[in-house]
Amino acid sequence: MSLWRHLTWPTWRDHPSRVLLAILAVTLGVALAFGVHLLNGAALTEFARAARSVNGQPDLVLRARSGPLTDADFADILTRPEVAAANPIVEAQALWPGHTGRDGRAQTIRLIGLDPLALLASAQAGKPLAPELTPQLDGNDPVALLGAQTVHLNAAARSLLPADAKTLTLRIAPPGAEPRDIELTIGGRIAAGTAPLGVLDIADAQQMFGRLGALDRIDLQLTSGIDANDWAARLPERWRAAPPEDEGARLSDLTRAYRVNLGLLALMALFTGSFLVYAVLSLATAQRLPQWALVGVLGVSARMRWRLILVEGLLLGAIGTALGLALGVGLAAGALTLLGSDLGLHGASGSSAELLFNQPLLVPALVYGLLGLAAAVVAALAPALTVRRIAPALVLKGLGLPAGRALPAWAGLALMALGAVLAALPPVWGDTPVAAYASMFCLLIGGLALVPALVRGMTAALSRLPGPSLEGPLLLLARERSRDQATEARRSLAGVLVALALAVAMTVMIGSFRESLTRWLDQALPADLYVRSALRGADGLPAPLAPALIDQLRRQTAFARASPQRTTRLRLAPGADPVALTARELDTGTLPLMERWTGATAADAVGVWVNEAARDRDGLAPGRVFDAALADGGRVVRLQVRGVWRDYSRQSTALWMALPDYRRLSGDSTSTELGLWLAPGQALDAARDAVRRLGGSDVETAAAGELRAMSLQIFDRSFTITLWLQAVALAVGLFGVIASQSAQALSRRREFGLLRHLGLSRRALMKLLLLEASLTGGAGALAGLALGLALSVVLVYVVNPQSFHWTMELSLPVARLSALVGLAFAAAVGASLLAGRRALGTDAVRAVREDA
Incomplete structure (x- = not known):
């Protein structure tokens, strides 16, 4: 030591x-x-x-395989001796007039109808179903739990009320009925949730929500000694029971690709460091x-x-x-x-x-x-x-x-070929492109191994160029050093080459994504103004717009065209979670389609268009015929995939269907959104005011430009941390090349002294350093650019489709790439010249004396 x-x-x-x-x-x-x-x-x-x-921790959650549960199901389940406690649940979203959320839109509140006495009973039995949903009353009177038209609020909801408020008025949209206001008495407090939430007695909730006799789910506690999975397997076919969904695990699955990508980008700084x-x-x-x-x-x-x-x-x-x-x-x-x-x-x-x-x-x-x-x-x-x-x-x-040692050029070529092979392999663990990341690593190491050959090749090419300035001892010295010390050039440029390659790759990927998103928004948002209901259904989707409002808007002279749309859900298999279905006017010539079915169409099937997630995760390839159930009515329909469309708005399965086909299959003539095109000469603000006068606070409006700007703002925010990680890694790499060039220059002090002793002037040696630095810096910049472009191809065409099911077009932001490459080249050359000046400060005679 x-x-x-x-x-x-x-x-x-x-x-x-x-x-x-x-x-x-x-x-x-x-x-x-x-x-x-x-x-x-x-x-x-x-x-x-x-x-x-919010959901509590029951042993099992009971749902119907198709449609809602009923009060008869609840009565049936209560008679089973294995059930210790059961809590019926019905949910809805209500509009809170006079309040706005963080996004400036009308504030909504989630309402849950349940049986408070069942919650108390389960708590007294030592197995509480949902302790944070159990109302806490100041007087501790259980009878007050069943007060008519009484809502128990959490802290987030109470923060929107005056301190002395006794009642609140909400607006709901019962299925198949006109929206109406309900006045509720404020009761106790609940601890659940960070967003506004209210709990009501199940009977009041069913009546207010317009869902008499219907239930969304039943939370069950089983008696001791009962195996939940075995008992659930013996239930009637019309039911499906499963342990409560682990929402943390679900979010982990949904965001695994994003988190893995972000983690690897963070490790990029450590790698270049x-x-x-x-x-x-x-x-x-x-x-x-x-x-x-x-x-x-x-x-x-x-x-x-x-x-x-x-x-x-x-x-x-x-x-x-x-x-x-x-x-x-x-x-x-x-x-x-x-x-x-x-x-x-x-x-x-x-x-x-x-x-x-x-x-x-x-x-x-x-x-x-x-x-x-x-x-x-x-x-x-x-x-x-x-x-x-x-x-x-x-x-x-x-x-x-x-003399330094390095991988031979053939090994570098072999590694790059291996990287190309790995890029073609499928993802593992769902959507994690492990092979693609291994491909990128092989490309980086292979590119590093080829830097010495690139330096030698550039020097050889330089010696063949005509001109007296390229002849003489300086070029001879540079050529001999590039041949004997090319490995040192690879070492000095390794950090900046890796950082530059990764920075180029991320720049191209982000630029390609943003450009593709911009084009997609132009196709996905063709109308000038969009209108939807501010009310929400029990599933959280927008409630249908009033037919009278749609008729009034169609007759407005401010609008040249109106296009209705229906957002609903579809079950791809009995008991499966519903997926998004949008029924809209389809003009396949303007849709953001990436695949079309050109084969025979099934005569007994209705055409649908699916996003990439549906194709990759659910196997809904073009031409496939399958059966699905409409979530609203449970009716089974036969469908055929007619094409695949790009969907940058979600990573989950979604389908499109022609609006006339949906109405014919479902019998549902309502619309949840309306796209409006302005008549020539009409101002957007005036048209929006007309919509608000007709629809009041029950409708939300958004201009296409606002939606585009908001989408791009969300995109930029999502990639902000990525850009910071990229900048840190590049800065670390630039520091590395500066330190490396300093090390090389200091190790050559005696060489410089000998050359001075042999007659080369200080100016000639600086020219020699400039020539060498330009060769190595140019090789590093070109190699970093080439490697970065290769990595960007893997990111754009492999990692993003496998991780997020988003396909995009490769787009090269030339100005930013030029700035990155120029910065790396300038850093390499500048560092070499500065270090060389320090090394040349030693007197030639003293350097030769040290050498002796």
């Missing part, structure tokens, strides 16, 4: 900025990776907790080479020298990892406080830094801590091997570093 301290302390003492850069690289990499992990974990924890508070650690240790090795040679002559073995360098890398990694873990917690806490836990995607609310500590922390901290240490140790391997391989006597005579 004393030997290590004497050999390393001068560098830590005399060049603290370089040491701090290496520590900072590890710190940022670990902090970003650990912080993103904590933030995602907090979002899942919060969502699962909120879902459990390891190259900066390598550059700093290489610089320190070059500066201390005579000392290492001296201790070698004095008896320190090559194995011991190797270990000492690894210990130095381990120390850098340990300091950076410890700081990174602490900074990661701080970054996650700050993001939760300022932005919420959704990272632009999950839509969670009510986030706080306390959520960070409601999840396992020890194992993730160990994992990311070990990753930080591993990155630093791996980065120290190359300098350690260099010190191990030196011949001490030769180094003391000034013969410098041994």
Whole structure:
């Protein structure tokens, strides 16, 4: 340890900025990776907790395989001796006039009708069905739980009321009836939910919601000793019972691809940071080479020298990892406080830094801590091997570093070919493109292996160009160095090459996605103004617009055309969760279609168009004929897939159907949305005012331009953290190339002194450095650009379709790519010239004397 301290302390003492850069690289990499992990974990924890508070924890949830349950089902289930407690549930969404949500739209409140006495009974039996939904009354009078027209509110709902409020008025849209206002007495308090929520007695709820005799589900507690799965399997076919859905697991499945991609992007900073650690240790090795040679002559073995360098890398990694873990917690806490836990995607609310500590922390901290240490140790391997391989006597005579070793060019080509093969493999674990990420890694390593050949090739091509400025000793020296020291060029450019390639890939992917989204919005939003009901049905979908309102809007001279639309749901299999179905006017010439069925059409089937998620997850390929049930009426219909359309609005299954076909199959003539085209010369604001005068507060309006702007704003917010991760990784890579070029220049001081002694002027040596730096920097920039474009192809055509079921067109943002490549080239050349000026500051005679 004393030997290590004497050999390393001068560098830590005399060049603290370089040491701090290496520590900072590890710190940022670990902090970003650990912080993103904590933030995602907090979002899942919060969502699962909120879902459990509302849904409770019954043993089983009973639903009908088709349509709603009935009061008769409830009576039947209560007679079964295995059932200890049963709570009937009916739900609805109500409009809260006079209040607006965070998005500026009319405020809604979720209403749950249940049996409060059943909740009390289950709690007294020691197995509470939904403790956070059980109303808490000031007087503790159970009879008050059954008060007529009484609603028990959570804290979020009460925060919207005056402190002395006794009643509140809500507007609901019963199925098949006109919207109406209901006045409710404010009762007790409930603890569930972070969004406005109210609980009513089941009888009142059924009457107010216009659903007499209907139930959405029944929560069941079984008697002790009953196996829930076995009992559920023996229920009548008309029922389906299953354990309560783990909402946290569901959100985890839905967002796995997003979280994996984001986590890998965070690790990108750690990956490029390891190259900066390598550059700093290489610089320190070059500066201390005579000392290492001296201790070698004095008896320190090559194995011991190797270990000492690894210990130095381990120390850098340990300091950076410890700081990174602490900074990661701080970054996650700050993001939760300022932005919420959704990272632009999950839509969670009510986030706080306390959520960070409601999840396992020890194992993730160990994992990311070990990753930080591993990155630093791996980065120290190359300098350690260099010190191990030196011949001490030769180094003391000034013969410098041994020749570097590198993968041959054929190995680089083989790795890139392997990357191309891996890119063609399917995803695993659902939607996780593991093979695609392995492909990107192979492409990066293969590209690094080809850098020496690229430098030599560029030098050879340069020597063939005509012109007197390219002849003479400078070009000869540059050519010989490119041949003998091309491996050093790969090492010095490794960090910036990897960072540049990943930055180019992410820039192209984000730019392609945004361009494709913009074009898709133009196709998906053809009308000038969109109208829908502010009311919601029990399933959360918009309630139907009043037919009289649609007729009035059609007659308005401000509009040249009106296109109705019906949003509903469809079951692809009995008992399956419903998927989105949109019935609209279909002009296949203007739809965002990516596949069309050109074969025979089934005479007994109605045509539908599906999104990519339906094709990939549910096997709804073009031409397939299948049976499905309309969720509203339960009627089974025969359908055929006529095409696949791009859907950037969701990752779940969705279908389109022609509106006349839907009305003929379902008998439903209502519309939930209306698209309006302005007549020539009509102003948008005046037309919107006319809609509001006719529809009042029951309707919501949005202009196509507003929807486009909002969609792009959500897109930009979702990728904000991606851009920050990209910028950090690129900055770390640029620091790495600066440190690497400094190390190379310092190791060549004696070479420069000898050339000065032989007659080359300082100006000529600077030209030589400029030529060499331009060759290596140009090779690095070109290689980074080429690798980045290859990686972007994998991201655009493999990772995104496999992860998100979103296909897009490749689009190259030339201006941004030029700026990235120019920045990398300028950093490489500038760093080399600055380091060369320092190295050339040594007097030539003194350098030759040192060499002697």
